[in-house]
Amino acid sequence: MEGSDRYARKSISLKLDTISRLPDWFFNTVMNRAERLWWEGCRRLIDIFVEFEHGRLQGLTHLSIIGTDSHELMDTRTWVPKRPVFKKLEELHMIGVDCQESCVDELPPGSLFNLKVLKVRYCYKWGNVLLPSTLLQRLPNLEELCCRFMDEIEYVFGYEALSEPKQSKLRSVELCGLYRVRSIWDGPAPLAMFQTLQILNIRQCNLPGSLFTSDIAQCLSQLTYINLQNCPFLERIVEAGNKKIILPKLKRLSLAELPMLYSESATIDIECPSLEDLDVLDCPKFSASIYDFKPEREVQLNRVSSQKPHCPIWRRAPIELSSDSFSTRFESDVRSGSSIDLSLVRGGDCGGYV
Template sequence: MRIKPEKKVKNIAFSSVKKKDYIVDDYVDLALLTKEFKFFFKNKNSSGNNTERLHYEDYKGLSNILVEYDRGRLHGLKTLSVKGRCENLKELMNAITCVPDMPVFENLEELYLYYLDDLKQLCVGELPPGTLCSLKLLDVVGCRNLGNVLLPSKLLQKLPNLEKLFCLGTKVEYVFGCEGFEPDQTNLREMDLWDLDAVRSICNGPAPRGMFQTLNDLVIDNCNFQGSLFTIDVAQCLFQLEQLFVSQCPFLERLIEARRESLNNNKTVLPNLKSLCLQYLPMLYKGSATIDFECPSLEILCIEDCPHLSFPSSASDHFHSRKQDLFNLGRITKWDFRLFAGNEGSDGQTVAEQSFRKNLPMLYRGSAKQTLFLLRCQRAITDVLLIPTAADHVYFLPFPI
């Protein structure tokens, strides 16, 4: 298809792919716009302001997304995805070389950063107030050279509406920077931390007491956290935490830091925790330490390969659960855990089960060289479009079409 200036274009795929044979359906001409990108948006009849989804892949011309925002008038952008070999992109937003005088990306809701090996920081410099104020989802995967803090305090303060955070396969030492940061409000509800080899702690200093008070779902898998996950003050504010999955953390010693002798011996209460999975944690509660928190709402329990964790009485009694017979899942993956532990829908199935059953079928079209697979992720975050149009090429779009 050809792009007509008078036609509103809301989804744009921006890739280094040059041959038409490598793209199918309506994304053929869009992918060929690499060199003409800036001219397309400068056209007086173009629809830059109406663009809602933008995808960069293997684009060497990208060095600062703030420059692209200024060129493209992407004021209505809601989803931004950057993936692959963008070798000139060292900082996603450089507010030193390109100083914005007004809020930027104020309508952006979802940001996906995948396999950007040259990316070292998400932001340098000072962003204007209101920037990224609508961002709800941040998904960072395989960015191996990011700095030691994923979200420094200055950037974190710009994200009052962040609800979902996914950090997978990076070299960060800390997820959040907390220097001088006391949030007026926090909306973080879901957090996944996977395959973080260099990580030491969730925060690089004392976390604000209410920083995770809206957190509902936490999954940690194959990370090298040291010591404990939460301080006592922070744990006492985990009012809404319902699902907790911690697996393959060889150096983790406690979930909640040990109480000082000067404090009373009352256990921390996680009032809404319904599903708890602890597995492959060789150092957890080693020695005389034991679980020192209560879960009165606990219904589902999974404890596997935690050699220092045992209960003198039943697990239900130990956690002070109102449910006497806890459902024991046994050894389980994080995906299956979510299937079992999700909230129930109107028909009794969990939301995760409903999503999984609905999206399980794959769409098949064409020959071996033009096969279209539409796979919706089980965690219901985004749609993933895989189009293997040649034996050595796969095109990836991490948003709905």
Template sequence: MVEARGIVVSVVKYLKDSSLLMDSEKNGCVKMHDVIRDTAIQIAESEDGFWVKAGCGLKGWRPRGLHAGCTAISLMRNEIRKLPEEELVCPHLQILLLNRNDDLDEIPEKFIQKLNELRLLDLSDTSISVLPQSFSLLTNLQALYLDSRKKFIDISIVGKLKKLEILSMRNCPGSGGLSRSGYESPEERVLPREIGHLTNLRILDVNRSWARASVSGVVTIPSKVISKLHKLEELYMVYCGFEEANIFDELAGLSNLKIVQLGISDAKYIPNNVEAKPDWDYFYISIVSRRDSAAYKTGDHNSRSLFFRGVTMSTLPDWFINAVTKKTEKLEYECCRGMSDILMEYDHGRLHKLKHLTVSGHFLDSYVYMTELMNTTRRVQKGSVFENLEELHLISLIHLEELCVGELQPGSLSNLKVLHMFCCLILKNVSKFVQRLPNLEKLDLNWMDELEYVFGCEGFEPEQSKLREMHLLGPNLVKKICSGPAPRVMFQSLKSLTIYRCELLRSLFACDVAQCLFQLEDLLVEQCPLLGTVIEVVNNEKTVLPKLKNLALRKLPMLYGASGTVDIECPSLEHLIVVDCPQFSFSTSSNYSESLESMNHVSFSTSASDYFGSTNPVQLNDFQMYQFLRGRTSGFQL
């Protein structure tokens, strides 16, 4: 299946390069232009025996144009409620797509009994709750999709389909009655043991969302069923019930298994030893401290990820470290008590391949999760750490006082590109840590109450900086972004800067630092009530920001109030958003809702071009541009 998926990826890339497919906003999906789609359908219907009536609003079965030579039928995304009682005479049919006909609740007994050549059947997003006995006649069926249906379905008869390779029941519902309190009571549903007869099965997907599991109940796989599926290559069973004490023994015995996704409620269910060491290429394993938590998560097919809630590396057996954590590329900790610092986790888990790390506490939890992110003085092992880490996210670590105690070895964090900190309420200083990250590209500091400055003189000058984006969002105590003579090299690659709700800030930069902002393209400054100037003016000379294209200023009542003149010159300026800045004649209404409404009206201002020295016509108050600039950050605290 991994090889087949690789072929699909190559074909999709070729089609995108040929402009026959387009990128989609949804991960793992592509888009097709209507004209290309219609042409493809026309060719398929005329040459390959396809009959496509997808999304046509059909309320019933209309066989006009259907002929016995059809090899594929697509009736997906319609409103069909009933299928014909008589046989479907298409002896060469290989693909039948009936998914997303929400009210379709039955497959008549005779309808499918002559479809011996059928390879793929999709009944997802329907109300079908019973499979007919004639289902057993689909002896060549290889892929069956029963995702996201309204009702639980008994699939015992599926066990007779010996050639089945793919069985997908993603978001399959359980069945819930009403409890004494009047609320729906989730009920456990057990998949039939006949699933174990599917000895050619290569993919089994019973992943579920937390919302579906909490409302419609848990679907459970009986013990000693998974272990019979010797050809299984991919298994997805997050939010699925099973005997946790035995699951890893069953999985470890499947020599062909390459992709695993599952969630367990406690690390104690991972045995100290397994008979066969698994060799999984990709995995997403959630270990949370309680069953009713919404913390289980799922990953994509190519994920090597772990999610821990209340778990640390020291609780995991050695075989798991070797088979899983050594390969892990993405790791998320949430509310993990007993973690002293992340260096201990790195050494215990042998996390040399880790690329993404998230450590989260809870801002309402009084437990002290961590006061020091890293402490090299306690570390026994030597050598660099997190040498492949690309993203570090620190969330709601409300007791964090230090990012690093002691000196890291050369090469540590050398590939870190993104540093995101949110709700680290008592951390005062980040400059020493940040200025030692040679490949940092994005710095996002959000809601750090005690933060006093971002960059400072730390006794050394960085040789280079790749910092392209910086987002500083309050509340905080920042009076100046730079404290003292800051290293200019930190700003030479900066392209996007966001300053929000820094209530003590009076100016953004000193003149000497501002002269290094020659790559800056986007600047958003918002809700800084004391901000008087963008740049500290020297000798009444304006600072030129040669590449600044997009400038947004909002709720800055003191800006240029004292000097009365602008301190920056922006020859490349194209978009200007000014809201509630009284010193500007083209500022919009102070009423926020009125401002948003007025921003939908596109206008150009010659006075704005002259004001900032732009050689371009300057577009005023483009709300889409405002949203774009805001959307680059981790989120605004309003």
């Protein structure tokens, strides 16, 4: 089986609150052969780990989990797998999943070892750190991280000296709607995490002060694209200092709705010799010119003002997720390819959300 035909035959789409009651014959003939699973209605992340511990879903490489907005009281058991889980999994997508007692950061070594893509949105009871150091150490092959609208998150990465990653394959980070975020790192940032980063996309986040320390900025040798949008407290891209910062491969820099950016100083202390595009929208304090970045080629400058009143993100109304609209609202956002009737158990495309 090749191409799309191969995936169609090895993909499962489910819409139910639990899969534990499915008959054994279905698991043996269908579920255990699946490589891609789309599960809508899963209430807690721990449930999927339990199924794996019972010898099911061993062949999954792509997993998409859509939770429910039901807040009814459930068993809050604490459970940690005894052996590594989802060693073959390459992509994990989660929306609206209850992560309480899932003990993600306590998974046995080898769990999620091959995970390349992690995308989470509207998940709750996750904790204040998106990737604690113990979990980050278990994801040596992670290439793409996307986190949207997680109200509890204060730090994206955690830090413990004994768990500091020695190398990283992380190339893309997208953060959106993290209203309580204080910093990218909780504590000193291991420089190895940023040496492969190519794309950084941060929108609607209340990050204060500077985005990067000068030490981290010196490690961004592979960074090609930075997009910063609607971060009302962000003052600088790199903290002020005496070190010369060069982003040798940065080609595009997009800045939008950043009212405090360089409000204390108009000096740009970043050199971008490969810069090709500079987009500036509603950044009233940003007065730098193209030449401040010392480009070695012609740069396309797009500097515009929307002429609309600034709306701070912390005053925007929270997003309501009703039981009637939850599935409909996210189905088109999460799925790719042709539409599938999620009320049926059948093959389909289990692509994740963008």
